[in-house]
Amino acid sequence: MASNWYSVVIDANDIAVLSRWWAQVLGYSIVFESETEVAIAKDEDTNPGIVFVPVPEGKTVKNRLHIDLNPDDQAAEVDRLIDLGARRADVGQGESRWVVLADPEGNEFCVLTAR
Amino acid sequence: MASNWYSVVIDANDIAVLSRWWAQVLGYSIVFESETEVAIAKDEDTNPGIVFVPVPEGKTVKNRLHIDLNPDDQAAEVDRLIDLGARRADVGQGESRWVVLADPEGNEFCVLTAR
Numbered sequence: 001m002a003s004n005w006y007s008v009v010i011d012a013n014d015i016a017v018l019s020r021w022w023a024q025v026l027g028y029s030i031v032f033e034s035e036t037e038v039a040i041a042k043d044e045d046t047n048p049g050i051v052f053v054p055v056p057e058g059k060t061v062k063n064r065l066h067i068d069l070n071p072d073d074q075a076a077e078v079d080r081l082i083d084l085g086a087r088r089a090d091v092g093q094g095e096s097r098w099v100v101l102a103d104p105e106g107n108e109f110c111v112l113t114a115r
Numbered sequence: 116m117a118s119n120w121y122s123v124v125i126d127a128n129d130i131a132v133l134s135r136w137w138a139q140v141l142g143y144s145i146v147f148e149s150e151t152e153v154a155i156a157k158d159e160d161t162n163p164g165i166v167f168v169p170v171p172e173g174k175t176v177k178n179r180l181h182i183d184l185n186p187d188d189q190a191a192e193v194d195r196l197i198d199l200g201a202r203r204a205d206v207g208q209g210e211s212r213w214v215v216l217a218d219p220e221g222n223e224f225c226v227l228t229a230r
Contacts, residue, residue: 002142003184003192006227008123011179027117048163051183064126064222065180068166069118077118107179112121 007039007051008067010107015052018105022050024084025069025103059106062091067109074099074113081111122154122166123182125222130167133220137165139199140184140218174221177206182224189214189228196226 012018019038023030031049032039041049071077078099082088089102098110127133134153138145146164147154156164186192193214197203204217213225 003140003186003196003226005141006183006185006230009181009183009225011177025118026120047185048182059179060176062126063179064174065178065182066124067163067180068121068124070121070162071118081118110124111118115121 005048007048008065009051009053011055011057012052012105013055013058014105015054018103019050019052021085021104022052025081026050063108066107068098069109069111070115071111072114074111078111120163122163123180124166124168126170126172127167127220128170128173129220130169133218134165134167136200136219137167140196141165178223181222183213184224184226185230186226187229189226193226 010018015038019030019040022028023040026040028040028042028049030038031041031044036054038052039049041047069077078101081101085104086101089100089108091100091108093100098112100108100110102108125133130153134145134155137143138155141155143155143157143164145153146156146159151169153167154164156162184192193216196216200219201216204215204223206215206223208215213227215223215225217223
């Protein structure tokens with residue numbers, strides 16, 4: 001017996017905005033939306049998706065879980081994401097092959113080299 | 116253009132132990148292992164997987180990202196996960212249909228009702 005991985009849930013101050021932001025990043029669709037939950041996924045039959053739930057508190061420390069992205073072209077994708085509203089983040093990565101960005105609510109994520 | 120979702124990365128104090136724990140939870144295999152990274156996935160061709168990277172610091176606040184699991188049988192799966200070393204966690208969920216557990220390093224995750 002094992003559990004299926006259903007989703008990653010992200011606490012957010014503005015679930016409507018942050019869910020749409022990540023949908024643009026990943027080319028995902030909104031598959032469910034209410035006042036207390038927005039879910040995005042590749043399509044309705046593909047798990048895991050990403051679910052956004054509202055919380056009042058802001059982010060305080062470096063997230064212990066983060067998302068890694070696999071782009072076709074790292075430099076072009078970093079430019080696209082910064083145009084969308086990401087900002088570069090320093091989590092002590094130093095010289096690294098991946099680029100650390102933060103989403104509009106400050107959640108760190110990495111853009112890997114193409115693989 | 117969009118990025119592919121490559122993985123969720125989890126900061127861990129013991130990547131060898133925590134990666135194997137989550138592999139048991141999900142029925143995943145270890146697809147890469149070094150001293151600085153362990154990756155688990157359904158198989159080598161399926162993304163996203165979960166990557167564990169070592170950090171010295173422990174968990175301090177409720178994680179802003181967490182994993183939701185979709186079991187065939189919620190009660191039986193909760194029992195199995197607690198036998199594996201999960202513990203029940205209180206993040207203020209109150210009466211809820213999902214069960215909040217924490218993994219051996221304290222990362223919260225939810226076991227949903229079967230869907």
